[in-house]
Amino acid sequence: xxxxxxxxxxxxxxxxxxxxxxxxxxxxDDWAALTAWLDESEAHLAAFEAVETxxxxxxxxxxxxxxxxxxxxxxxxxxxxxxxxxxxxxRARPDTRRIRWPAWTALAAACVAGLMIAPWAWNGxxxxxxxxxxxxxxxxxxxxxxxxxxxxDGGSTLSVRLGWGQRRVALGEAQASFDVAKDxxxxxxxxxxxERIRVVGTEFNIRHYDASLVLxxxxxxxxxxxxxxxxxMVARLRKGDELRHQDGQAQATLTSVDPDxxxxxxxxxxxxxxxxxxxxxxxxxxxxxxPIQVSGPAAQRRFTGVLILGDQDALVRHLAGYMAxxxxxxxxxxxxx
Amino acid sequence: xxxxxxxxxxxxxxxxxxRPALIRYFSVRLRSVEAAEELVQDIYLKIAxxxxxAIENPDAFLFRLGSNLMLDRIKRDRRAKRRIEAYGVIYGSxxxxxxxxxxxxxxxxxxxxxxxxxxxxxxxxxxAQTAFRLHKLEGLSHAETAAAMGVSRSSVEKYLMAxxxxxxxxxxxx
Numbered sequence: 001x002x003x004x005x006x007x008x009x010x011x012x013x014x015x016x017x018x019x020x021x022x023x024x025x026x027x028x029d030d031w032a033a034l035t036a037w038l039d040e041s042e043a044h045l046a047a048f049e050a051v052e053t054x055x056x057x058x059x060x061x062x063x064x065x066x067x068x069x070x071x072x073x074x075x076x077x078x079x080x081x082x083x084x085x086x087x088x089x090x091r092a093r094p095d096t097r098r099i100r101w102p103a104w105t106a107l108a109a110a111c112v113a114g115l116m117i118a119p120w121a122w123n124g125x126x127x128x129x130x131x132x133x134x135x136x137x138x139x140x141x142x143x144x145x146x147x148x149x150x151x152x153d154g155g156s157t158l159s160v161r162l163g164w165g166q167r168r169v170a171l172g173e174a175q176a177s178f179d180v181a182k183d184x185x186x187x188x189x190x191x192x193x194x195e196r197i198r199v200v201g202t203e204f205n206i207r208h209y210d211a212s213l214v215l216x217x218x219x220x221x222x223x224x225x226x227x228x229x230x231x232x233m234v235a236r237l238r239k240g241d242e243l244r245h246q247d248g249q250a251q252a253t254l255t256s257v258d259p260d261x262x263x264x265x266x267x268x269x270x271x272x273x274x275x276x277x278x279x280x281x282x283x284x285x286x287x288x289x290x291p292i293q294v295s296g297p298a299a300q301r302r303f304t305g306v307l308i309l310g311d312q313d314a315l316v317r318h319l320a321g322y323m324a325x326x327x328x329x330x331x332x333x334x335x336x337x
Numbered sequence: 338x339x340x341x342x343x344x345x346x347x348x349x350x351x352x353x354x355x356r357p358a359l360i361r362y363f364s365v366r367l368r369s370v371e372a373a374e375e376l377v378q379d380i381y382l383k384i385a386x387x388x389x390x391a392i393e394n395p396d397a398f399l400f401r402l403g404s405n406l407m408l409d410r411i412k413r414d415r416r417a418k419r420r421i422e423a424y425g426v427i428y429g430s431x432x433x434x435x436x437x438x439x440x441x442x443x444x445x446x447x448x449x450x451x452x453x454x455x456x457x458x459x460x461x462x463x464x465a466q467t468a469f470r471l472h473k474l475e476g477l478s479h480a481e482t483a484a485a486m487g488v489s490r491s492s493v494e495k496y497l498m499a500x501x502x503x504x505x506x507x508x509x510x511x
Contacts (some may be wrong), residue, residue, distance in 0.1 A: 011502070011505065012498070012502060014496050015501045015505070016498055016501055018499050019494050019497045019501065020494065021397075021400070021477045022401075022479070022497075023397075023490065023494065024393065024394055024397070024478045024480050025394075025479075025490070026394070026396075026397045026400075027396060027397075028355055028358055028396040029507055030462065031362055031400050032358055032361075032362075035358070035361050035362045038365045038366070039365050044367075045365070050499060050505070051505070052404070052408070053408075054501065054504065054508070055501065055503055056408050058454070058473055058504070059473070061451060061454070062473065062474050063449070063457065065454060065455055065474060066470075066474045068452075068455040069455060069458060069459065069470070069474075126504070131385060150354075163485055164485075165471070165485040165486075166485070184484075185484050185485070187477075187481065196476075199392055221391075224478065227476070228415070231476035232405075236391055245495070305484075
């Protein structure tokens with residue numbers, strides 16, 4: 001009998017092959033067995049191609065599917081307590097509770113019918129979002145309920161969700177150092193621009209300013225993926241590795257650095273190793289209320305040395321003197337040229 | 338980038354060992370030994386240039402990398418073919434404008450197709466839907482999905498098979 005590519009039996013077998021080979025346990029023998037099965041008939045091959053094409057389509061549309069499936073997410077609170085405590089839903093607005101009640105019963109009924117994931121289960125999985133913000137010049141030490149520590153630099157925003165299944169951080173314009181508590185069952189995932197960073201238990205610093213990401217690892221292993229291209233692995237970083245990436249670009253560069261330098265801001269120092277002045281000033285402007293501007297060519301000049309992040313006048317004087325730049329103080333900015 | 342000269346790269350070692358198996362597999366997939374050899378060479382170029390990283394299952398990694406390269410190539414060929422057909426319209430019938438973007442009804446069809454997929458996922462039983470979200474949408478591995486759901490890996494695989502079956506039933510063949 002000739003098998004039809006569309007027959008249920010054949011489709012089920014092709015799907016079983018596809019899923020089994022996506023497993024982390026798949027071996028070369030499994031692929032050899034698949035090769036033999038595909039070689040048996042054109043119908044096998046066609047059925048497998050159909051599954052593979054569908055799976056690739058789902059990967060490509062993952063973001064749209066996720067958006068269409070996810071229940072409406074509550075807006076994150078603007079200012080959060082320094083120690084993470086999930087905010088009580090609907091506490092601030094009594095009318096919210098009245099709206100929620102009938103929806104709740106409908107959802108419970110849907111759960112009994114086993115038709116969908118209840119949003120409470122999904123929110124439990126994701127955790128409620130809590131947003132942390134620092135003003136320019138303000139730094140903040142945050143201890144999360146899982147024992148992880150985040151040190152947030154000035155002028156930074158990040159939001160945290162501690163769920164049952166994962167710990168997730170969305171990094172806005174921010175610099176932060178992380179000391180993540182080990183919990184293999186709950187991966188710690190950070191979204192920064194178009195990269196996704198994933199860790200189990202480790203210490204690292206992230207600088208995400210002006211759509212440019214610098215990630216430096218001091219302890220443990222950090223994995224960087226690119227959700228925009230099928231969640232493909234970009235790199236796996238170990239102690240002393242530093243990854244640089246510009247949002248929207250395909251390439252990232254990986255170098256070996258002194259990991260302590262990236263963390264120095266948290267002890268009031270800025271360690272620069274051959275860095276362009278423009279980039280250094282962008283760091284400084286997250287720390288001091290009075291912005292510094294560097295005129296064109298000066299921004300490209302490179303500086304190596306340690307800056308003490310104390311009094312701004314002393315810092316600028318030191319920097320300008322060292323690099324032979326002139327400084328002009330205006331009421332709204334300091335100009336270096 | 339850190340390169341350790343003392344240890345041979347396990348992925349490169351696996352590549353050298355699995356090269357014949359890779360060529361056999363992709364010869365069947367591409368229906369051409371020549372195309373398979375070219376693809377397997379491309380796998381080598383990819384792994385030789387990749388950043389230092391530990392890979393848990395190098396064999397699986399190589400076959401999946403090859404599959405991705407193959408799908409990329411198919412997509413590229415299809416786009417090129419569409420462009421040629423579009424030019425054919427310009428020069429053939431004269432005056433018909435040709436665009437590289439999908440036509441308006443294609444965009445509508447794509448939206449409807451997405452809607453069908455979403456409906457199919459919503460109609461799945463809760464555990465299958467959770468497995469689909471975690472593995473397919475959040476990028477967790479089978480093992481991580483199993484740990485997160487507190488079920489065995491084979492249950493996760495069963496759920497994912499049910500999902501693909503359901504979606505394929507609803508959207509039909511691409």
